[in-house]
Amino acid sequence: MMKFITEEYLRDLYRKEPFNTYKLQQGQRLTPGAAQYLSDKRIEINDKALKVKKKVPQSNQNEDKHTESKQAETAKQVRNIDLNLKRKLYYKLKSIEAVFLVTSSEILREDIFLAQNIINLGKKISNVRNVVNGKGTLETINCKECSGMNSANFITELDDCFEITEFHIQLKKGNVILKMHTLRCALQELQFEIIETYNNDDDDLKNRIIENVNSIINSLSQLICSAVGGKECQRKE
Structure with a gap:
């Protein structure tokens, strides 16, 4: 009882x-x-x-071990996929960094000031690459405010200030403008790879990397504006 x-x-x-x-x-x-x-x-x-421990039937023990083994294998596969995505992003950034150097070398013949700015932005790409590789911290990119950009929207994804067309080929700095626009397009495509790479990872780090790349893209837009219209902001609202 x-x-x-x-x-x-x-x-x-x-x-x-x-x-x-x-x-x-x-x-x-x-x-x-x-x-x-x-x-x-x-x-x-x-x-x-x-x-008192209950005796678990041998069949259940084998099933539990099999389940644990499958879970461990799945976790290992996810880790390998994440590592491969980060390596892919790392080498993509390294490739873009090289394009920055080549572009700055070509622009150097036409505009020393723009070439130096391109070199500085390339160093920012190098910083992002190191962070993706688990080294260092993201550097702040200062905003040079204009009528279309300020400290509030500088880290966000903004449309191009204006569309680059065949018209710009005819300008005095047409070659420079096209080269910088090509860099900007490569970085805009990179945004999707960053999202894919950190899909199962730290959202805070992912967002900070994206904001950093946005700042580089927007800096390029400002340089393109300066090549087209001098000191006047060319952004179309």
């Missing part, structure tokens, strides 16, 4: 002689109030029945 131990019984027992452990005998069970009382008093419950 099951005997239930009540809170009132335990209170009387504790009042007569305080104790740190209460031993449940076979056939005894605690009422909810009694269990809460022991918990509040931080009294340990000694119940041998709870410590």
